[in-house]
Structure formats: C-alpha cells, structure tokens
Amino acid sequence: MSNRLNRNQMAWRAAQDVADRSYVNLGIGIPVLVANYIPGERSVMLQSENGILGIGPAPAKDEIDPYFVDAGGQHVSLAPGGMLTDSIGAFTMITGGHIDVTLLGAFQVAGNGDFANWNALLANKGPLVGGAMDLAAGAREVRLIMAHTTREGEPRLVGKCSYPLTARGRASRIYTDLAVVDATASGFVVREIVEGMSRDALAAKSGAPLAFADDCRTLTAPEL
C-alpha cells in the first residue's frame, strides 16, 4: 500500500506552499482545512467572497457573532487587520487579480489547466456555480485539492474534462492524495509522489500522460 494522504494531510501539503503575506481564498471542502496548517510564522489574509477580508479562527461557542459567516456558511471570526465589505468589494478583489492564490476543490483537471468543479451533473440537484468561475478567472494563481481518482477508481487528472468546465487553462498546481502535479503548457508534470507508489502506478491512475520533474520528490505529510 502506498502512503496515500488523508484530507487533512492534503490540506497540510497545500498549506506549505502558501506564501507569507499573501491573500488567499479557500473553497469549501478540503480547501478550507488549509487554514489550519499554514506555518505559524506566515501571515496570510483569508478572503471570503461574501465580503470578509481577514477570516480568523473559528470562534468559541460563546463568542459567535451570528452576522459573521464565511462563504460556506460557517461561523467565523475576524482577524486583526481584516475588514468587511459587500459583494462588489469582494469580487473586485477576486476578478481584479488581487487574490494571490485560490485553493479549490475539483472533479477533473486537464494537463493544460482546464478544470471542472462546479457541475457534477447530479440527479435531482440544482446547479451551483457560486464564486467558482470568478475565482478561477481572477485569482493570480489557481490551485486544486482533489482526490487523484474517483471512488470508483476513475482518473480525475484527464486529457480533457468531461464535466462542464469552470475555466480554461487556469489551474497551475494540483494537490492529490497521491501526488503534487503541475499543469503546464506541455501537460502534467509530477513534482512529488507518495512513498510506495511507482511512477507507473501513478500513471495508471491518471487519464493523461504524466511527465516527472527532474527533482521529483517523495510526498510526505505528518500524521494528521
């Protein structure tokens, strides 16, 4: 068995790449967990598209202000130096290229950076796009956190997305439970791979050719 990462470990790994003094938007699901693992010496301002710049830690129960929720509907606090704005202010930050990085979940990503994360074509579920396309188009860098395959073992790293696209060519890095992979002009380039998994085995779980970086390393994460 390979040392497949769990959700917290995937978030941890993504958090290691979040730069000091950066402005970051975290999507719902695994991405919001990234906030828990940003190295303590780095200051990061977390933005939420419903109008909060500077999300702080989850408040203690007796310190909840019901008017402060993030885009996922969770109660949040405000970090020092944060501020409140409206949807226009929040999306000026997003589409205007002021968010350094957005970390998003996704269903599929192609080697050229096309990705799909908004419409899983579920039966009996209405469509939800939210701010995904705005973040995908506007953030300076778009990184994805996603399982390498579906539960059924189908690849999520593909040659061409079959789900409806969120944006074309905008994803630059993908954190999976098995690898860290960059989407580049020449396709997928694997930067890190979990211990115990061969390159061939990873390629077999991927739906498009993988190149391996010269300095391809072992992907490790602490117990979480």
Added chain:
Amino acid sequence: MSNRLNRNQMAWRAAQDVADRSYVNLGIGIPVLVANYIPGERSVMLQSENGILGIGPAPAKDEIDPYFVDAGGQHVSLAPGGMLTDSIGAFTMITGGHIDVTLLGAFQVAGNGDFANWNALLANKGPLVGGAMDLAAGAREVRLIMAHTTREGEPRLVGKCSYPLTARGRASRIYTDLAVVDATASGFVVREIVEGMSRDALAAKSGAPLAFADDCRTLTAPEL
C-alpha cells in the same frame, strides 16, 4: 426696457421648480445659487460629484473643515442625513438615474434638447468636461440656466449647437434672463416671458422658432 432677470433672480426662478424631497446636482456658476432660493418648506438633498450627498449651507469661517469642498472647490458643510462617498459612489448616483434633477449652465441649447456647456473653444484654455456629460446623460431631468443671448446679442437658443455638444436631446427646460422655455420633440415652447418683452422681441433674440404655451405667463421674480 424689459424686466430682465439678474443672476440671483434666474436662480430663484429655477429654485421654484425644485420639488420637495428631491435629489439635485447643481453645476458651477448660476446653478449653485439655486440652493439659496429653494422654498424653505421643501427638503432637498444636494449632491456633489466629488462624493458628497447632502451639501449644507456655507460654513462660518471658524467652522470650516478644509476636507469638505464641493465640485466647484467651495467650502461646504454637510446637511443632516447626508453622507460621504467616493467618486464611484457619486457617479453611480449620477449615471444610474438617481439624481432627480441637475441644473447646469450652458453656452447653447437647441429646441430638441441638445446642448453645449463644456467646451467654449477658448484660446489658451485647456478643455474641461468634468462631470457635465455624466450629469447630462444620467440625471432624470436636465435643466439649464443661461443668459438668453451672448454679451454680443447672439442667440444661445439655437436650431443647432455650434459648440461641441454635452449631450443630445437631454435638456428639458431652460431658465434664461428673459423666459422659461421647454425643449420638446417639436422644438422650443415658451412657458413664461418677462414683463415688457413681446413675443416677437423674444423670438428675435432666439436662433430657432419659438412656440408659446397656451398658458404662457409673465416671468416674475422678487428683488434679489
């Protein structure tokens, strides 16, 4: 001699048509004088395009806050219920049709409501458009205050403006020193004319045909 109105009287006459509880932008020159003559029982919120909604009376010298100036650079106070905003907020009010009336000066106006007020083609003077075109396009109603003729006696109410236009078809009423005239789909319609001036004499001072309203009245103003 006819009872030609002076600047204050022109402003007074225009002020009589400013509705209670309306939002109004006054241009520089005679229009700003309108604020002095709005009937006391009417509440009017005066807007300035540099970000003040609710301009109050000119402050006493020892009550001047140097950060409060209007679009003409005059020190102003803030009226109760007023608020401060930025240029985006101010022009959202203007181009979005939230200003009920703007009163502007002008060089020329045509019977169809075309008017020119921004570029007098002066020698050695750079052009200045400011917010004139935004107000002209965006205010719900555009009214002009202007001398009926130039100092040389040339008509300012014309068939076609020779000065560069500010907007097409947007002026609805003109207050001059001689008359109150509407610009309509069928051209100028005189609503009021000063005592002692014949219709023919007024027509002779105008550069386009004048119609006279059935209820055309005498234009009078108090001594001011």
Added chain:
Amino acid sequence: MFDKRVQSAAEALAGLKDGDTVMLSGFQRIGAPDTLIMALIETGVKDLTIIANGTGHPGSGLAHLVEAGRVAKVICSSARGRGSEMSPFEKAWFGGKIGLELVPQGTFAERIRAGGAGHAGFYTPTAVGTDLAAGKEERRFGDRDYILETALTADFAMLRAERGDRFGNLIFHGSQANFGPVMATAAEITVAEVNHLEESPLDPHGVHAAGIFVDRVLHVPGGA
C-alpha cells in the same frame, strides 16, 4: 421632509404587482429580508422574477415564496438545496414549473451594479470558455478573452440591514452587506428592513448604502 420610515410591511411593499422583478439580498441567510418576504407572500402577488444569490435556504422566506408557487424564474448563482432532500426550488425546477438563469456570483453582483450605475453591460473574463458563456458575445481585448454581460435591474429591491435612519441611509454588520448595497442602486423601489431604526442620522463617514438609493425603511428588530 425626508422621512422614508414606513409603519408596516404592507406599506413597505405598496405597489408590488404580479410579474414584477424583485431583488433579494442575503448570503447564507445573513442579510436576507425574511420579514418582507413573508409579507410579500401575504400579498398574493405571483409570476415574480427573483434576483437573489441563492434559491432559498430551508425555512427561509425565499424557500417559502418558491414553495408557494409565486416565482416564475430565479436569477442566481446557486440553485442547489442543502442535504439530501430536494429544495422547493429543485422540486419546481425539475418539475418544469420554474425558470432558472444561473450566473457566476461575481458576474451576478456586477450585472446588478451595471444596472444601478446606468451601464448597459461590461466585459468580464469570468466564465469564458464555459457553458455559462453560451450565447454570449466573446471578445478579445489585449491578450485575453472576455464575455459581454448585461445589466440587471428590478422593480423592487428588498434588503436587510443592521441600522437605518429616516433619510434611508443604511449600515450593515459583519457579512450582512453582501448584495444589499448594490441591489439598493438597481431597483425602482428599494425597501430595507432594519434591526435598529435610528432617530438621528447615521455617521456620514460610515454609511454603506446611501439614502438616495433607499425609498422605504421598516423597523424589524431581530437578526440577522
């Protein structure tokens, strides 16, 4: 005198009629004008087009409105219910009884801003190359592709704010502002329900939505 206070929800909704387009603020139930929406249901109006970020959280005013069959179409960024049960909107939509226009959230906000500012439309990079760009003009500026998105306006906007005054000025708290300030600019009649209706004017430097945009203010104590 400016006094936009109304004494009842019925008074707040006067003039609302069948077939109207209604904007509703709120994100994750924060800032949703639920008292006004419940009163709207009481009026019996139908065939409404609703412009709101979502289609109504379980138990929300909007969910009740949809369930009551009064909504012909929703323009939103999320049409998904919560949990496994179908929402009133999903039931109506899959049953072919309600229309849907799904819009990326930033584009949704900006289309409302365009409406409020009198602009016809704008070119955004959001959604280029996706299903949500279908039928929209695509155009290249510089080295990037954009799509044309057009303005949204409404007959009524209904908001919830923390504080209001008789001039219509509003202040929001926490993440409550979201779509409130921009929707206020884009409707013929804007109605706000506020937790605190202040006797004296709000702090002019701290107003989030200017009174010029707000027509009626109703005191509805309680959050959020």
Added chain:
Amino acid sequence: MFDKRVQSAAEALAGLKDGDTVMLSGFQRIGAPDTLIMALIETGVKDLTIIANGTGHPGSGLAHLVEAGRVAKVICSSARGRGSEMSPFEKAWFGGKIGLELVPQGTFAERIRAGGAGHAGFYTPTAVGTDLAAGKEERRFGDRDYILETALTADFAMLRAERGDRFGNLIFHGSQANFGPVMATAAEITVAEVNHLEESPLDPHGVHAAGIFVDRVLHVPGGA
C-alpha cells in the same frame, strides 16, 4: 507579518521608472498626495503618463511635476487652469509638448474601476453623440445608445488618506476619498500617504479602501 509601513517617500516610490503610468488621487486639491508627488519629482523619473482628475491646481504637486517636464501625457476630466494665467499643463499642451486624453469624470472613474475589477470595458450612456465619443464603438441596448469605454490601469497609484494601518487599510475624511479607493484597486503598486498612521487596525466596518489593494503606507502628518 503584514507591515506595509514605509519610512520614507523614497522607499514608498521604489521601483518607479521612466515611462510608467501613475494614478494620482485628489479633487480640488483635497486628497492629493502632494508629498509623494514632490518626492517623485526628486527621483528624476520622466515620460510619465498621469491619470488624475485634473492637470494640477496652481502650486500643487502635479502642477510642479508637469512644469518640471516629466509628464508625457495626462488622462483627466479637466485640463483647464485657474484664472487668466495659463497653467503649466496649458503651456505644455499648447506648445505641443504634452499629450492629453480628456474623459468625462464618471467615465474616468469607472474606467479605473474596470481596471481594478479585471473588466476590459463597459457600455455607458455618457458622451454618446459628442466629440468625446469619437472613435469609440457605439451600440444600442434596449431603446438607448451607449459607447464602449475601456479599462485603465497603472504601474503606480498614489493616494492621500486621513488614516491608515500597517495592513494597508485606509479611511478618508470629508470629500477626500474621491478617486483614492478606486485608484487603489487599479495599480500594480499602490502607495498611500496618511495623516494618521494608527498602531492598531482600523475599524473593520469603516474601512474605505481595503488593505489588499494598498502596498505601502507613508506617515505624512498634515492635511488635506
């Protein structure tokens, strides 16, 4: 740690170079970053494109900058000097030594907003049918004509605000905000000079320009 405070004007202007485009806030001298502009003159940079509402009041930093011959072109809504004497800009312009792009003030503000929000352009009714629409695409939406205006961005934006904190948040006073908040969003590097540089973060509900848009803050006591 987020700490955007700089210790000198030279540090505030680091990276500024010949040929840069620079936005300068201010309206009627209120909100003009004159300390930064005077320091800019000291640096010796030239061939600047200046985006500012006016071309510089007598004695202002911008008038000095133009007089010093450092400006290749100005994009503004007013290119007129005060009084009978020609301004430095007028002398340079009539002498064929400086370029001018005159823009209606609301369009000017909104073009900057488009730049800050990542939009390529927008359709406005302002200036339709006038000389300032020359060469611009005209297009009908509904029953009205609009022209296409395109985004403005800059290498630097220089602002003056009343208060700032180390996170870059800004608060303005009176009519000082004008073009400051929007210019902050549209430049690669935004620098603010502030009257008060606070030790503790500004009130998060009262911030007028979010720290995400502001890169450097310089303490320059004095008004306005």
